[in-house]
Amino acid sequence: MSPTVAHSIGSPGPLDPADAAPARDWRASSRLDLRSLWIRPPRDPDYQARPLFSHPILNRAVIVKFNMAPQDARRDLPRRLGATKLMLPLQTSRGRVMAKCLIIAPHDLDIALQAELDYRAYDLERDMALLRRLDWLPSLDPYILGEMARHFRLGFGECYLQAPRGERQAIAARVLAEIAPQLQWQLGLAASPKALPLRAAVQLLAQGGGPAATDAAAAQLGLKREGLSLALLSWKGLVYYRRRFAGMDREVRRVADEIAGATPQRSAPPDALAMIDLARGRVLRALTLARREAIALTDAMDETLAALDAQRHPRRFADFLQFAPVGMAALGERVRRLDEVCGGWRSSAADGTVRMDAGDLAAVLAALEQQLATDLTLKPARVVRPGLRG
Numbered sequence: 001m002s003p004t005v006a007h008s009i010g011s012p013g014p015l016d017p018a019d020a021a022p023a024r025d026w027r028a029s030s031r032l033d034l035r036s037l038w039i040r041p042p043r044d045p046d047y048q049a050r051p052l053f054s055h056p057i058l059n060r061a062v063i064v065k066f067n068m069a070p071q072d073a074r075r076d077l078p079r080r081l082g083a084t085k086l087m088l089p090l091q092t093s094r095g096r097v098m099a100k101c102l103i104i105a106p107h108d109l110d111i112a113l114q115a116e117l118d119y120r121a122y123d124l125e126r127d128m129a130l131l132r133r134l135d136w137l138p139s140l141d142p143y144i145l146g147e148m149a150r151h152f153r154l155g156f157g158e159c160y161l162q163a164p165r166g167e168r169q170a171i172a173a174r175v176l177a178e179i180a181p182q183l184q185w186q187l188g189l190a191a192s193p194k195a196l197p198l199r200a201a202v203q204l205l206a207q208g209g210g211p212a213a214t215d216a217a218a219a220q221l222g223l224k225r226e227g228l229s230l231a232l233l234s235w236k237g238l239v240y241y242r243r244r245f246a247g248m249d250r251e252v253r254r255v256a257d258e259i260a261g262a263t264p265q266r267s268a269p270p271d272a273l274a275m276i277d278l279a280r281g282r283v284l285r286a287l288t289l290a291r292r293e294a295i296a297l298t299d300a301m302d303e304t305l306a307a308l309d310a311q312r313h314p315r316r317f318a319d320f321l322q323f324a325p326v327g328m329a330a331l332g333e334r335v336r337r338l339d340e341v342c343g344g345w346r347s348s349a350a351d352g353t354v355r356m357d358a359g360d361l362a363a364v365l366a367a368l369e370q371q372l373a374t375d376l377t378l379k380p381a382r383v384v385r386p387g388l389r390g
Contacts, residue, residue, distance in 0.1 A: 028163075029139040029339045030065040034058075035089060035163060053130065054123035055113075062087040065140060065336060067169025067373035068103070081376050082333050084135040088116055104135045106189055109307050130154065138332025139339075143171045143240055149231040149264045150207050175239045182305060183232075186317040187217055205232055221318040234324035241299045241331040249291070249340060255342045258349065259365075268358035276358065279365035280359055282374040287341045293381045296336040297327060330381040337378065344368045 034052065038060040041047050063086055068079040084104040089097045102112050109128050113119065133152060137144055142163035149156060158165060180197035183205065189198055194325050204213055211225065218228040259280060264273070304320055305314075305380040348364040349356070355362070 029141050029336050032063040032134075032140045032145070033162070034160070035062050035087075037160065042159045044157060044159040047159050050155060050157040052156040052160040053119055053127050055119065055127055056091070057088060057117055058086075058127060060089050061216070062099075063134060063140065067340075067376065069370065072103060076107065077103060079373070079376060081373060081378055082336065084131075086131065090116065095105055099147055106132055106135070113143065138237075138241075138329050138376060139336040141244075143175075143238070144237055144332070147172075147233055147236055148386065151229060153207075157356050161271055171240065174243070175236050177204060178239055179235060182308060186308065186312055186314055187220060188312070205236065207232075223318055223321065224349050228321065231321035231324045234328040235321065237328035238301060238324055238331060241328065241335045244333070245294050245298060245335050245338070246331060248335070248342070250293055251342055252287065252338050255345050256284060256291075259284055259287075260344060262349075262361055263355055264358035265355045265362055266357065272358050272362065276362050276365060279362065279369055283341065283365060283368050284371065286372050286374050287338065290334040290341075290378070291335040293378070294331060294338070297334070297381055299329075299330045301327065333378050333383070337372070340372060341368065344371050371375065 037047075051059050063084065065082055066085050067081045067179065068083050071080065072083070073079040086104060088100045090100050100116055102116070105112070109131060110124060113124065113127065133148060134140070134145075137148060142161040146158070146161050146168055148154075150240045158168075161168065177197060180201040181190065181193055181195055184195065184198050184201035185193040187201070189200055200213065201209075204217060207229065214225050214229060221228065223231070224376045262280070264276070268276075308317055308320070345364070345368065348367065
């Protein structure tokens with residue numbers, strides 16, 4: 001449990017739906033800010049009628065993916081990258097709000113929540129299930145949250161995703177257009193992997209085909225219904241993260257060049273320069289490793305799907321689907337880490353400057369190191385290629 005932080009909270013007021021979603025920045029993959037939504041609630045009636053959480057305090061919280069520092073760890077909670085932190089706004093007797101930070105740990109989540117919140121009138125099991133699912137996700141991107149809600153039939157209002165509906169629908173359409181032809185080809189619903197998406201495949205991917213259709217497809221692939229449903233969710237996540245990585249890679253390379261070329265404006269003591277170079281190397285190593293592994297994962301995915309395009313092979317396709325949850329987690333974690341490096345650098349050197357005072361440069365790199373927890377590494381990525389099980 002992290003130290004508490006005090007801050008004042010404003011009075012909520014109405015917000016026009018067109019302004020309900022803030023502009024997307026790098027934090028969108030690591031942060032779900034329900035407090036801002038509560039301060040300026042949308043006029044969408046689902047905000048009140050279909051809340052995200054059962055307990056109203058949780059619907060004012062901030063949920064953050066972060067990299068654990070040494071002081072965050074406990075004997076029963078080892079350090080890791082991409083942990084999930086719940087920042088609860090708890091009101092004090094003086095009318096101020098203390099942000100009580102809880103790290104989501106599945107083994108004692110019920111105890112931690114009930115220690116801070118009165119659950120006598122609310123559904124504790126529902127809230128714990130949702131928090132565990134958020135912790136399972138590699139990031140908090142609105143598209144990923146929306147697909148998770150669809151998969152688990154969570155039923156909260158779309159306004160909680162804090163992203164324009166048109167933007168999310170456009171992403172979903174691109175993902176479905178890529179996945180549906182391959183799915184219907186492997187299930188024998190189409191004569192070609194390039195055929196236009198059929199209604200049956202789209203419904204299956206959208207979790208709208210019903211249990212009978214899912215059972216039939218699962219049996220055809222030798223999977224269970226729950227396994228196929230989770231695999232399809234993860235496949236969509238894989239495609240989404242691959243597209244995000246492709247779209248951000250130029251920025252990643254630009255930021256790497258800027259960090260590598262950043263130099264003090266004035267001369268500095270040799271010891272200070274040596275410390276800067278060491279910190280720079282650790283930050284660049286985190287960026288380079290995440291990018292290299294993201295490339296390996298996306299290349300393996302493309303190679304696998306290209307082989308399945310060439311020949312219908314239900315068994316190999318089932319192997320790919322069983323890998324999808326692991327692959328989504330691995331690729332999503334690396335995309336989020338690249339987001340952290342680029343966003344952290346950009347927020348400190350927004351104009352792209354590569355010359356600053358030695359003290360400022362050291363402070364920027366130190367903050368990046370702390371944010372990234374560069375002494376930790378992501379779990380090794382398991383790359384599965386065509387014809388291989390692994």
